[in-house]
Amino acid sequence: MPYRACAVSVLTALAPALMPPAASAQYPEHPIRVVLPYAPGAAGDIALRQIQPLLEKRLGQPVVVDYKTGAGGNIGMQDVARAKPDGYTLVLGAANNFVINQFLYRKLGFDPLTDLEPVGKLADVPAFVYVSADVPAADWTQFQAYARAQAGKLNYGSPGMGTTPHLSAYRLSKAMGANMTHIAYRGAAPAVQALLANEIQLYIGGYSIAAAYVPQGKVRALAVAAPQRFAALPGVPTAKEAGMPDAVQGNWWGFAAPKGAPADRIARFAEALRDVLGLPEVQQAYLASGFVPGQDSPATFGAAWREEAKQWEAVVHESGVVLDN
Incomplete structure (x- = not known):
């Protein structure tokens, strides 16, 4: 076989392996599992169910809710922290799961600030x-x-x-x-x-x-x-x-992925989430339920985690409350 023909043949055979991973498939290719670390009917569950069909339409794949309850949400959170970081497993947790429990429990088994990737806030609950x-x-x-x-x-x-x-x-x-x-x-x-x-x-x-x-x-x-x-x-x-002291903070619910999840996949889910939460009909439905739709990026959401965690760490230590799993 002539050299040029041989080289072309080899390159053709290697082409799939040389292509960057992001170009090999369009995310998501199959259903996305969202772990909810509380029983059905929690505020986060209600907020997600209100947008689930719209989110699935944007993503082109089902969003499957997997309830994993127990230990103040720690069991479900840990499940996701240890999951394969491929963008197909996310967690929908409450504020305490991201910025309080690591200071509250003696043996949490993971640190949400280092073991999870921020994706986006679903809703504030004033x-x-x-x-x-x-x-x-x-x-x-x-x-x-x-x-x-x-x-x-x-x-x-x-x-x-x-x-x-x-x-x-x-x-x-x-x-x-x-x-x-x-x-x-x-x-x-x-x-x-x-x-x-x-x-x-x-x-x-x-x-x-x-x-x-x-x-x-x-x-x-x-x-x-x-x-x-x-x-x-x-x-x-x-x-x-x-005239109330600056002491009260509301709850919120947000999405996170295992540490190391591909940035482009996180960005894709975050973009779909923002689009859906920006719809007038969603904002009206959230208002009736007591929610304020989130509208942030993974970066701003992560920055908010870190800042809020500092505040709650001081409060938990001052209160003296310590819990066991």
């Missing part, structure tokens, strides 16, 4: 500060005065130790010198029932509580911890407007 209707306070100033006068006698509740509602309420109680007692419940539902019964006087939670009980006068919403007022409750001031 935190409303609620008080029982039996509390003689119509606004934050009145409640603060009442709590100080009753120092050591009032309770605040949370859906569990180390959650954002727990740590935010802890900070708030300390900031106003109220020395309130924390009561941890097994989830938001029993905590809300305790607020309705005045077993606890303060609770920090999402919009759904306001939608269900504020119009009936069963609870009062004193403020919302957000940069601006929540559109569905324009009469509730922001924490800053109410």
